[in-house]
Amino acid sequence: xxxxxxxxxxxxxxxxxxxxxxxxxxxxxxxxxxxxxxxxxxxxxxxxxxxxxxxxxxxxxxxxxxxxxxxxxxxxxxxxxxxxxxxxxxxxxxxxxxxxxxxxxxxxxxxxxxxxxxxxxxxxxxxxxxxxxxxxxxxxxxxxxxxxxxxxxxxxxxxxxxxxxxxxxxxxxxxxxxxxxxxxxxxxxxxxxxxxxxxxxxxxxxxxxxxxxxxxxxxxxxxxxxxxxxxxxxxxxxxxxxxxxx
Numbered sequence: 001x002x003x004x005x006x007x008x009x010x011x012x013x014x015x016x017x018x019x020x021x022x023x024x025x026x027x028x029x030x031x032x033x034x035x036x037x038x039x040x041x042x043x044x045x046x047x048x049x050x051x052x053x054x055x056x057x058x059x060x061x062x063x064x065x066x067x068x069x070x071x072x073x074x075x076x077x078x079x080x081x082x083x084x085x086x087x088x089x090x091x092x093x094x095x096x097x098x099x100x101x102x103x104x105x106x107x108x109x110x111x112x113x114x115x116x117x118x119x120x121x122x123x124x125x126x127x128x129x130x131x132x133x134x135x136x137x138x139x140x141x142x143x144x145x146x147x148x149x150x151x152x153x154x155x156x157x158x159x160x161x162x163x164x165x166x167x168x169x170x171x172x173x174x175x176x177x178x179x180x181x182x183x184x185x186x187x188x189x190x191x192x193x194x195x196x197x198x199x200x201x202x203x204x205x206x207x208x209x210x211x212x213x214x215x216x217x218x219x220x221x222x223x224x225x226x227x228x229x230x231x232x233x234x235x236x237x238x239x240x241x242x243x244x245x246x
Contacts, residue, residue: 047108048204048219051172054103055131055211058170061097062088063215066158075154076133076184076198087183089130104130106172106181108203113178132173132185132198164214166228171210174201174234200225200233202241208233 066073074091092098105111111129112118140160161167168185175182175198182198202208207219218224225233226243235241 044108044204047106048209051106051108051204051209052217052219054106055170055209055217056215057103058098058131059211059213059215059217061092062169065092065095065097071158072155073158075156076135076186087130088133089183106131106203106209109172109174109181109201110179111181113180129181130183131170132182132200133170134168135184135186135198137167158213161213165212165216167213168228168230169211169213172201172203172208173198174203174238175199176234176238179238200230201236202233203236206236 062073074088076088089098089101089104093101098104137156140156140158171185173182173185174180181201184198185200186197200208202222204219207221208225209217210220210225211217220228222233222241222243226245230243231245232240232242
């Protein structure tokens with residue numbers, strides 16, 4: 001008589017129990033809670049790094065334009081009339097100093113306001129959404145009718161700069177009215193004034209990327225900006241913040 005091997009029970013040998021399944025789900029949830037903020041932080045760090053690179057390229061390009069124009073260039077301030085479209089970014093592009101507009105925008109902040117076209121290459125829209133140019137230093141500013149327009153433009157004479165390592169050239173900017181980047185930073189010593197004016201924006205973990213006249217770029221916090229003589233700006237949430245003065 002042939003003996004058959006005993007049948008093995010398949011009950012519970014391969015299936016997950018409810019407790020095991022809930023444990024796995026809980027572990028996945030914990031890992032997601034840990035990893036998502038880390039991934040978000042890494043992405044923002046990458047954007048901040050790209051922002052610094054953009055500003056460094058802009059500063060280098062800007063110096064090329066200055067050398068060709070006896071170190072004079074149009075300020076971010078307009079003089080009225082038809083000067084509105086003659087801002088620094090458009091001037092650099094039209095003169096052939098830049099060939100890609102991507103370097104004019106910080107990747108950490110939207111360039112367009114709600115309801116506006118999403119294409120940053122549309123003429124008449126992109127040009128007002130760039131990094132902010134220093135428009136608050138009266139010491140180096142003179143009036144001049146230049147650049148072939150009928151209205152008077154403010155033109156900066158950069159030969160007058162005393163300390164290139166402390167002179168803010170371009171920086172992260174914000175116009176709070178539309179929550180957009182602004183092509184200029186104005187007000188007394190860069191102070192945040194009217195909601196439709198540009199102010200320094202500490203958007204990178206409450207730091208603003210700043211390109212100085214000597215070409216170096218810093219991630220400057222409120223204390224550093226105050227030490228440079230700046231008075232106020234906007235934090236990463238768009239709230240006005242006063243910079244501590246030395």
